[in-house]
Amino acid sequence: MNPYPADMRAMRERLRAALRRGLIAVLDVGTSQTVCLILQVDAAALEQAEAKGSAHDAHAALRVVGAGITRSRGVRFGEIADMEDSERAIRTALERAEKSVGARVDQVIATVSGARPRSIGAFGEVELEGEEATSRDISRALHASDWPDRREGREVIHAMPVNFTLDGRGSTPDPRGMAAKSLAVDLHAVSVDRTPLRNLAASVRRCDLELAGVVVGSYASGLSSLVEDEQKLGAACIDLGAGSSDIAIFLRGHLIHADSVRMGGDHLTQDISVGLSMPMDAAERIKTFHGGAVATGLDDRELIEAPHIGETHPADRRKISRSALIGVIRPRLEEILEDVRRRLDSAGFQQLPGRRIVLTGGAAQLTGIEETAQRILGRQVRIGRPMRIAGLPQAVSGPDCAAVVGLALHAARPQDEIWDFEPVAAFASRRRIAGAVRWFRDNW
């Protein structure tokens, strides 16, 4: 019933080992840029924070000691399309980050963006063995639920318990020690396409790195862009990336829905390039410097240099008005946001108590996107910048790096997943030996 628990559990073990050793890398292979951060972890402080259960303290135990950003190669729609190129990008980013640290990092946590994430809800219920609920009961309840994605070519990368119910009374964050007769658990699983996931794992492996976890990109962005209250009351984080726009909905501090629209900032560039017949790099440049979502009267008079394709002489440079540019950008942007709204609606976002929407990702830096999004998605829209963590360089603190910062936060305080709960096994001694063997393999 648990399709790849060994993989997931092994990755968790590697993450724990890396945290104990104090150095771990996080890697976001995006469509436009590949970002790698190297985090120094104060293991003692992290342990204290764990004991106190304080997310803030856990984040304070982190320090970014190295950062490497490079242009992505061979990535389309957030998925790896050319292994050779993407591997080169990962090498570049990691090499830069490692160079600034001067130390070698072997474990890396990566995001999976694109790859058509799908949310699966599951429910499991068991009678308690004793008077009070124990972690053994939780484990049994989790494994009693039916959560795998049974479609061909899918792989589950998250399976988080989001809610515990004791005798029909819900919203218990931690049921251990509470008296009840039965324990039910709501599980939220996220599955992605297997091929992009495998490709990502292969790219990382080809760079001599060990994968210590995979996280859905939108979840990582949400972790860094949503403030704690938003995560509690219900909010959606929309990561407007270059190749895909990823949606993550949070409620009561948990991810409850993940989705992705396979359109993003690159499509705006493409439209500019095609619509105004410009070279791609010029289109990207114009979009970044002059692009916008809302045209005003002043924009008619503002002229922008816009070279034609094949035009080489500077004297021949054509000029277009800014409103013409916005006229090309806007329909596509609206299309993306409409698609996002459709997905939010089908996920039942309108029924949540809080309906805040936070836009992040590279395309969220477009001028006027907030107004457009408010018009299409609803009133409560803001642009989110990732949370600050110690030592974060300026270049990595913009909305376009929300996912990688979220990964860092995830590394310090990973959400419990089903594979963190030991399955209730009959052969306890054999498991212990296997654990010892695994410890040796991980640490030596």
Add this chain to the structure above:
Amino acid sequence: MPPLTGGGKARKDPAPSRLSYKMKRLWRRAAFRRAVTVHGPIVIAVASIGWAAAQPQIRADVVELTAMVRSAVSERPEFAVRRIDVRGNNLTPEVAQEVRASLSPWLGASSLAADAAEIRAAVGQIGWVESAGVRLSAPETLIVTVRERRPVAIWRRGEALTLLGAAGEHIAPLAARAERPNLPLIAGDGADRAVADALAVIAAAAGVGPRLRGLVRVGERRWNAVIQDGPLVMLPALRAPDAMGYLAALDAGENVLSRDVTHVDLRLADRPTLRLSAEAMEALQAARKPRKPGKDA
């Protein structure tokens, strides 16, 4: 005019090659770096030194070279000893002269090569020297502090006279007894080894006074005291000073040393014996012969 923007060659990918990436990461592995920068050089150095030491030719060359370098340094004129300063309390000028002469090999030699123990040994060869201290006062003075030995007795062997120290050390030959009239004279084989004994006997002979010419060691065991114009006093091996005191008392009371006696034998403490001269014996026997009343008359 060439194009200013665009149209040029595609930018070079800054990605490190897979080989350089792997090498750099290998280099960042702490154990590997330590092995290359610390352990490797140590192993190579030890191995090469060991190999070189195993080659006799190389070892000989190294020894020769070392010696050459050492001599080249130590034989520089800056390190030569230019002055030898002999010091000492109440030092006799002749002794100082002799010490200086014995140190002549070090004069002008390198002070780096000077060995204090060697110099002390050389100076100690001189009988007059009881002990010597050596130190080098930079840059070119060698200071030798000498403690002179005081002679306590003269030892006569045939015609040769030797000055003896308190422990019987042979200090120097003496040309004539008259040079040291105040020192007691001893003679006989092994007398030099019993100087302290002799001095004790002479001290006890104060009563005999200037008439004591000297002591003669007999059989390396006991003393004979020679008295000017008097008998030969044979002293015992043990408690000789007591016997000498007894003799002084005898002389004071009975004037025994001025009588016609050739030997005073004190070797047996409870039986002092006198040997008379032949004339005295005759006279005594004559005096003792009972006069036959009718024969003489």
